[in-house]
Amino acid sequence: MEPIMDRQQATELVRSARIRTDTSWTTLAEKVGEPVVWTTAALLGQHPMSAAQAAAACELLGLDEDVAESLQTQPTRGIDPAALQDPTIYRFQEALMVYGPALKELLHEEFGDGIMSAINFNVSFGRRAHPDGDRVVVTFDGKFLDYRW
Amino acid sequence: MEPIMDRQQATELVRSARIRTDTSWTTLAEKVGEPVVWTTAALLGQHPMSAAQAAAACELLGLDEDVAESLQTQPTRGIDPAALQDPTIYRFQEALMVYGPALKELLHEEFGDGIMSAINFNVSFGRRAHPDGDRVVVTFDGKFLDYRW
Amino acid sequence: MEPIMDRQQATELVRSARIRTDTSWTTLAEKVGEPVVWTTAALLGQHPMSAAQAAAACELLGLDEDVAESLQTQPTRGIDPAALQDPTIYRFQEALMVYGPALKELLHEEFGDGIMSAINFNVSFGRRAHPDGDRVVVTFDGKFLDYRW
Amino acid sequence: MEPIMDRQQATELVRSARIRTDTSWTTLAEKVGEPVVWTTAALLGQHPMSAAQAAAACELLGLDEDVAESLQTQPTRGIDPAALQDPTIYRFQEALMVYGPALKELLHEEFGDGIMSAINFNVSFGRRAHPDGDRVVVTFDGKFLDYRW
């Protein structure tokens, strides 16, 4: 038996097919019927997709059933630490290192002792026009969870 | 000569005085006249403050001139790596590990090759009411910078 | 101004007073009015205590108000990595390294894609008699959180 | 001579066959005749299986004899550190970082100087209904071992 294609290999095929078919992540998200950050993350290996979602993406990208099968598997989530060196990703890391303790203070001030859920959670990505140059706007939106014994 | 108080010691005094005087970060920000995430980060040692800003904060908190002097110094920015273990901060780290590559893809799709600035940049923190429980909303807003030789 | 005593110093004083007054963690928990694992963790610096809880603990231990003040502060949670070498703590780490992936599989099988909350969560500690030698029984009990966008 | 299939490859085949044959870990455990956490961990490469156990699992999954041979080998136990980043596993790690020192204190208070064995040890996994949402319940149960020279 051939094992199910691993998620990393599926990711590489998705990336390649997306470029060759000149398909945007936005178009993929519309086809899949989910928000674009979720869809992109899922296709990059961070979420399991339903059979219908995987089939929709693979149809658009011209990918085989073995990719669709892989996209439905439960992944081990996370990032290769080397990828945090990439300047585009690193700026988010740097922002966290500079503003993380301030966010913790404000969260406790506003909500009390607890956290922002990273599970009941969504991320949006947008562009904001600005006379000095357009801006990247990324919003983290997660349910507050209080420490509750 | 006594050296200028280091920023870490100033941070401890700010934290203590804030609790004892029962002053909120929001009130501090109003007094300082800057946004609350900026003010909190600055008082925690991540930005130099102007003499007027430092004086305003210290007056409200009942802290001496030597703290105000320290708050005006240029800090070496960053976070003690151990603080990333704190669950409240870690959820932001986890979100970056799960969604970072997706954000990179979408940023390149929308803007081309470049980054979101972490310098020409602001962060806002807010609360959004929700029937299933209120939500933490954190927005990163930075100028797009394209790779330009 | 003297800064508020840091949590680590408060922990050392609690440990010392507990030994010298020959007070058990169980007695402390009863006095504080919270479960024993929570109370122990809080007194070791992992949770903020209410003023009443802190006062109760300090009264029993003969500790001053400055310790009680410290116990009410919001801590940065986590553990010194060196402490994971301690054999008593390491056995839990080892169990996680051996059984962690199995727990992930079973959690997904039973609940779907999500996690056990570590915030809406409690831990109980107990002793189970056994003819071959009594057993340590530790139960993690956390709300299931499904990935929900 | 072909070497015996390594445990990691056997794990991948078990995972794939389990999904394709739509077999639950619970069903596998019943067929193997062992508790479900033990069986899952063993099939993921953390315990050697007996010939009969391996044959039973492979028969159910439609896997060949070379997989069964691999499942009987003595593994080098442990986890790829990257897997600890996975949010589902990380919550257990976080719980250990927050409550580990408290567990050490209570274990010494109750049993004296020693440890909970991670060898004479079992883990159970369960679901507990709760009006606010069902809960994951994981119990570690290990023999107390006292330091004995």
Place this chain on the structure above:
Amino acid sequence: MEPIMDRQQATELVRSARIRTDTSWTTLAEKVGEPVVWTTAALLGQHPMSAAQAAAACELLGLDEDVAESLQTQPTRGIDPAALQDPTIYRFQEALMVYGPALKELLHEEFGDGIMSAINFNVSFGRRAHPDGDRVVVTFDGKFLDYRW
């Protein structure tokens, strides 16, 4: 479908073809029509090239279309940490470790609080004749970005 050749494999082919065709980086840069440091970095996998740039380089080197396709992909930037051990690269690292804090001081003195952009940025490489032995001259030239909320 074959995935697009990854950048690392393209780099190996570029290196090999450059040696076998006895083509200098300078010649490649002229053909590509970009500065030599940029061109070298791009061909080593640090920048996406345009279709025309990639075609020009591959034509000169006798490389196939699949290499040219790879050179146009958006890379994850960065360096294998082991490569920092190489003595030729390490001297730059050492210079940064010895002079980095001084550069930070002078930058703040001259420009105020901010950074040298590494994105709106170029590097030049040159040789300077000197009676005691010619010198390597490397200039970093980046736009000043002030912290601006």
Place this chain on the structure above:
Amino acid sequence: MEPIMDRQQATELVRSARIRTDTSWTTLAEKVGEPVVWTTAALLGQHPMSAAQAAAACELLGLDEDVAESLQTQPTRGIDPAALQDPTIYRFQEALMVYGPALKELLHEEFGDGIMSAINFNVSFGRRAHPDGDRVVVTFDGKFLDYRW
């Protein structure tokens, strides 16, 4: 006997006195009679100063003889790794990670097998006016050393 003040303490006093006396690094360098990057690095603990250099700096800053004594000692050079997180320093590190291998290629192409010395070496710091915003210009200038057995 009191040991000689360590370089780190001397650095803190230099930083404090420079701010309080409102003395620029440039003025310090003129007084010391050395280039400004060298002088700044030396005063921050990276080079031993001569007795005359140390005396000149301390006189300008109003610092005692024990600081001047410390500034003459041979330091162990290098940087606290945490300081590399500071965004102003990190941009240089990032530039090295992105362009380091390209610089190695070009250095070998131009000079053959060898390195740029980091000892027979100087760094200059400057400002270049530019209509889109002024630029930071940092030049590394080191003697080429060929591998010579």
Place this chain on the structure above:
Amino acid sequence: MEPIMDRQQATELVRSARIRTDTSWTTLAEKVGEPVVWTTAALLGQHPMSAAQAAAACELLGLDEDVAESLQTQPTRGIDPAALQDPTIYRFQEALMVYGPALKELLHEEFGDGIMSAINFNVSFGRRAHPDGDRVVVTFDGKFLDYRW
């Protein structure tokens, strides 16, 4: 209240008093009434001592009651990783790196799947005369524990 002296400080005092009173570890072990490796490890901070044991050691060494109090506390066991660099300790580490997998194989061959306990365990240290030079003989003796669910 003064906290109980920490074990590290107690260790330093034991080391100093042992040298100044010219007392051997062997003599200390006889006085304490325990094997010499156990006694040495306990006095270096790896085991709690009974009140009688601590008093016996402190009397012999001329140390105060506050040291004896410290020696009775439950330590966090382990070693500063830097101490593993010491050549005398490192040779044991090296032996483990060279022979560890062989010991694992032989343990499983002889006993089945399980471990040598490090808790129900003792170490002896001795000297063996040999014509080519006397030899250090260290024996690890631990109860076999089989994996038992």
Place this chain on the structure above:
Amino acid sequence: MEPIMDRQQATELVRSARIRTDTSWTTLAEKVGEPVVWTTAALLGQHPMSAAQAAAACELLGLDEDVAESLQTQPTRGIDPAALQDPTIYRFQEALMVYGPALKELLHEEFGDGIMSAINFNVSFGRRAHPDGDRVVVTFDGKFLDYRW
């Protein structure tokens, strides 16, 4: 030319053949004519074997000449750090972390300043019957080497 089989591949083949031919390490050691710990370590890649030793082992295991050739090569000794996580090996590591400094003290007390050689050195493995359960007995026996300039 095919390169000589690397030691890791030879190890895998030895492990596989040993299981399939149901040959014990003890039988292998007798055939090879060396102590069992040495033989096991050598066959796992930690020592070069003589041509006769390698031939004897391969004959018993039914392995080809290319394995025997590999077993005679000089290895780079050491262990994959991940293997130290294996509980059976980790207990030795833990014992070293708890008792290493005590062994250093006793070695210096008995022999003076020096080390136990890990080269002029042997390890024995045995089983000791005990009413409470049989015990694993591992003895390190190395020549004392004094620091001698």
Place this chain on the structure above:
Amino acid sequence: MEPIMDRQQATELVRSARIRTDTSWTTLAEKVGEPVVWTTAALLGQHPMSAAQAAAACELLGLDEDVAESLQTQPTRGIDPAALQDPTIYRFQEALMVYGPALKELLHEEFGDGIMSAINFNVSFGRRAHPDGDRVVVTFDGKFLDYRW
């Protein structure tokens, strides 16, 4: 196009051919016409060889032109950190950890502020007869370079 064989693969072939042709490093060095440490290091991937040097070595070892081509490429120098665990290499590392700071002191005392070049540098390896056992003698000989701005 096949890429040029990488240096690591070339190293493996050199090692294998050297053993199979029973050629010493000394003989190789004579054939290549360079000192033996240089030649060995170059053949192990640390220096580029000239076409004539590579051809001479490959002829002696019976290796193909593709190996000779590889040996002429500019390597990224350095060592796999795991190789530092090998006891034969580790003793040099240990000597550096014990005597490194002393060498720094003596170098500064004798030469002033500067370094021993590792580029204008050679290493010799020899054997010195001694009644107590022959000795390994390794000499590092590098040009002094003074810090010169």
Place this chain on the structure above:
Amino acid sequence: MEPIMDRQQATELVRSARIRTDTSWTTLAEKVGEPVVWTTAALLGQHPMSAAQAAAACELLGLDEDVAESLQTQPTRGIDPAALQDPTIYRFQEALMVYGPALKELLHEEFGDGIMSAINFNVSFGRRAHPDGDRVVVTFDGKFLDYRW
């Protein structure tokens, strides 16, 4: 009781007194009656000194008896890893990374399987005149130890 001064503090006092009394390491070595590398290393905390050696050094340096007492204690040997960043020490590290595997090959070719002792071992430091600039010459001279079971 005051504990014996630790070696690090003694090192700082030795360094300071050496500078203030303008005493060379060579003079110290003559007074102590040992080779200069040994003496320097011992005074920097890497070897225990005899009472007479410590007294001789302290007399010359004008240091008190408490320093002499400290110099006689058995140290934990090794180096702060940060000190390896210092360029003067790093060049030795780099040489080991480039030439270490070659030295291992040559050692095995000349002596067979074994190591150069780092215990029965000495280091000499010298200066060699050279028309192109004087050279640093450091020789490691250690007894060969063969792997002997």
